[in-house]
Amino acid sequence: MKKTITAGLAIGAALISGAATPTPVQAQAMEQFMPIPIYRTGPYAAGGTGYFGGMMDYMAMVNEKDGGVNGVKMTWEECETAYDNARGVECYERLKGKGPTGAAMFHPLSTGITYSTFEKGTADKVPVVSMGYGRGDAMVGSVFPYTFPLVTTYWSQNTAKIKFIGMKEGGMDKLKGKKLVNVYHDSAYGKETIDILNKQAAMYGFEVKHFPVAHPGLDQKAIWLQIKQIAPDWVILRGWGVMNPTAIKEAARIGFPREKMLGVWWSGSEEDMRPAGTAAKGFLAAGFHPAGKNFPVLKDIEKFVHAKKKGNVETERMGTIYYNRGVVSGIVSLEAIRIAQEKFGKKPLTGEQIQWGLENLNLTAARIKALGAEGLVQPLKTSCNDHEGGGAVKFQQWDGEKWNVVSDWIEADKALVRPLAEESAAKYAKEKGITPRDCSKAM
């Protein structure tokens, strides 16, 4: 028993000494800190490691090749969230003050963690960048000054998907009377597009049925039996993690053609397709960037980072969807820092200054080419009131081995999305008692 007490005391002592720990090496002056709330464990680890692996590799490459952003080196620290909201908040709080000027921005890579941190980010003046995920109405910058759903939101993507289906059917008027099924992950992420789909259904005269799949999504037999009875023309899959291969296998089992299944971009990675084997052949997915290694920027990462064995993921994963998404995210984030540096000077910047950079992003085709990311990143221009920027989506099809792009950039229907976002943002502002900024006065 004595041993037990000693052990107990030892643990206690460790806890107390742990209290003083979260202060590793204090960073030197010319460094910009980037928090990495990664998830290497849990059912979604493929997404977490791929995305943040790509982002960290890109930052490492910029440090090696150019000596940082205008001489300001990027530093970062990982914090494991396991895709859990509470852990994500803890990570945000732990990392937000690190580095000489605090966190540059926060990439939650989880709709849930975005919801839990964006208000804290606004209060702390740390931009929360949810590139390609929710919440959709945060594109209204006057109400959400520190939240950036850059490139495209789920809402925009959803309109692009309907456009794509319309193209496949031979015109938007052909959508009338068609039956669509929306199979979604039963979480904040999955539910985001229900309203807009209903709106579009009324607009174009198609029918839509929504089927929630409970986390983690391994049991979908009942749902697919119902889908078989409905016999829809198209199935939209808003899956995430293990739910995707399960859905594809179930679709194959009931004989639903995979060429008529359209995934969100979190359903469109190599890791989602491979477990489904041959069943996945023909599956379509949206994406705001293509897969593949044939971009100068990835070659640079290979040369400066992976050749020196400093990569954050296995070299084989380079060029996969998640990895490339991380690289895109790194490019856009560092570009925002560079733009902010033009205004505030070439030194480590605060979150408030970088918020200006994010709001004044202007990625032109020429600039993207100079960055070696032609075809990987789409042109992007943000403003005080438009925190989304681009909004175009490419569709790709799985051929059993890899993704092939099957469409051009398809623009989202901003005329439809924007009023909805503004309505939702206004409701939020009213609930919270926020007076929106006047964006006409801002620079």
Place this chain on the structure above:
Amino acid sequence: MLYRESGQFKTSYPADQAIFPIRQDRIALSLLLIAAFIVVPLVADEYWLGSILTPLLVLSLAAIGLNILTGYAGQLSLGTAGFMAVGAFAAYNLNLRLPELPLIVDFLLAGVCAAAVGMVFGLPSLRIKGFYLAVATLAAQFFIEWVFTHVGWFTNYSSSGVISAPPMTVFGLSVDTAVEKYLLTLVMVAVLALAAKNMVRSRIGRSWMAVRDRDVSAEVIGIPLLKTKLSAFGISSFYCGVAGALWTYCYLGTVEPAAFDLARSFQVLFMIIIGGVGSILGSFLGAGFIVLLPILLNNIAAMIGHGTLQADTMANLEHIIFGGLIIFFLIVEPHGLARLWQIAKEKLRLWPFPY
């Protein structure tokens, strides 16, 4: 030597029945409360207050709730997170639909709502016991989560099903910084923990324990089973409900029903198993173990991780170590950390001359 009650004579019944009969305990507890109320807010930074101590307190409260039901009344429950969700969503809706109510009243009414739901799901406990009851409460867990996910009214028709806490004011003071939220949580938890401690020492607590130890005998000596079991379910769910409301309002700020999934129920159950079944102190110790240890391990990993091990190895190692420690503690002390503490106190009484 220091911790010895000799010389402390009790001259009245109230003194003999005091919550902490030993003077040293009273001093230690007052010091702890002073530390928690005054020292901690002064020295701790936002990270510690907002993302470690506040969730720790909230989950301790939930653990007390479950401990009342499982530890004292002997009714195994897997619905803790569901009852927390009822509290969270009730507080949100009360605030939204009856804005004139003060926040504290919202919290307490949220607890009452959770208690009502808990009592309904507690009804099967009159007929079934043990693992079968656990399955019945599991139904509560799934049912409640399903209702909040699928009935739009509860989330005020939010498109993503997420509710977010409005700005808070208590007695005209706004509560928005981490310190204020910590203090609000601390006050609620301290008051409710004290109430729980007193409850389990009183008639109602003793009848719970009688039912736990053998319900037939309890019935024979005149303890009404219906009333006792349902009161345990009600009061336990009240605690869980308040904890759920605090989790939303003082910690996360926004929650979706998935924040109160089965994993959370298990987490709270593990807290009382590790901390000590049938002990208020154990609820706090268990919450400390389950909440703090992963964060500590993650911090250690971040500190020593650079360059020594692959980051993915580190991340999985954390889980391995955490699981290992749980097994270790269950082997060396199956009755939980509270029992360890009790043994330490007994040893301390004899120290330095054990016989």
